[in-house]
Amino acid sequence: MESTVLKIEDLSAYFSEERILKDVNLSILRKRVTAIMGPSGCGKTTLIRCINRMHELVPGAKVSGRVFLDGKDIYTMNPIIVRRKIGMVFQKPNPFPTMNIYDNVIAGYKLNGIKINRNEQDRIVEESLKKAALWDEVKDFLYRKGTFLSGGQQQRLCIARALAMQPEIILLDEPTSALDPKSTSHIEELISQLKKDVAIILVTHNIAQAARVSDFTAFLYLGELVEFGTSEKIFSVPEDKRTEEYLTGKFG
Ligand SMILES: Nc1ncnc2c1ncn2[C@@H]1O[C@H](COP(=O)(O)OP(=O)(O)OP(=O)(O)O)[C@@H](O)[C@H]1O
Ligand SMILES: [Mg+2]
Secondary structure, eight states: OOOEEEEEEEEEEEETTEEEEEEEEEEEETTOEEEEEOSTTSSHHHHHHHHTTOGGGSTTEEEEEEEEETTEEGGGSOHHHHHHHEEEEOSSOOOOTTSBHHHHHTHHHHHTTOOOOHHHHHHHHHHHHHHTTOHHHHTTOTTSBGGGSOHHHHHHHHHHHHHTTOOSEEEEESTTTTSOHHHHHHHHHHHHHHTTTSEEEEEOSOHHHHHHHOSEEEEEETTEEEEEEEHHHHHHSOSSHHHHHHHTTSOO
16 A cells, blocks of 8 residues: 655755755655655755754754655654654764664664663664664674674664664665675665665665665756656656756766
């Protein structure tokens, strides 16, 4: 069953007076991967930062329009709750350097002062690392620093940290651009697994990657959503000339 988890309505974003996103309208479905593509600087990162209320943390930055999570406007919700339900993973793996693997996974609980007992913590750590396909590799080293892991493992640790909060959506901002091909394919397989439980929004420059893992693709250009549809359609018969030119490598 196709059901919408996130609905973006007339979303515009600004840095000071400069308008970066222009009236973006987009619906994100549960249990699907939606790729966001477009040339450098077109506003992909800004778009996903508006979806978990991080854009507004930049001094002078502004948002207008609405974003509904399960029908509820996230701009009327507590931002901490929004970021728990809509987790984010960045381009460069960023486990907390002073924390061991175990504490990294449950960092969201500790940092938000959510008290859970040791058994519950153990359960969440194991379950999240299993979902992130990292458990087998780290189960004997849970008390070592997260930063001793390889780049690909660190990225899966960051995914586990987001999953630990039981999000409805995970935002991935070019999650494999700092990784080698093997770690990249590992993350791509993981994305296909994860969509059984969560909706995924994947920002990527890698056209082949978007074609491999996404169900839907949105093409952004100069802050405008130019085209949105099933990846099958966008990658075979794009309607807009700008989408076609981007996909055939004419720019970006
Ligand atoms: N903190 C900031 N202050 C002012 N302008 C910014 C800031 N961050 C980004 N911008 C501008 O906003 C626009 C969109 O940037 P954004 O990072 O969203 O693009 P992007 O599509 O993610 O690019 P890339 O593919 O290179 O990651 C760019 O013109 C950028 O210069
Ligand atoms: Mg970006």
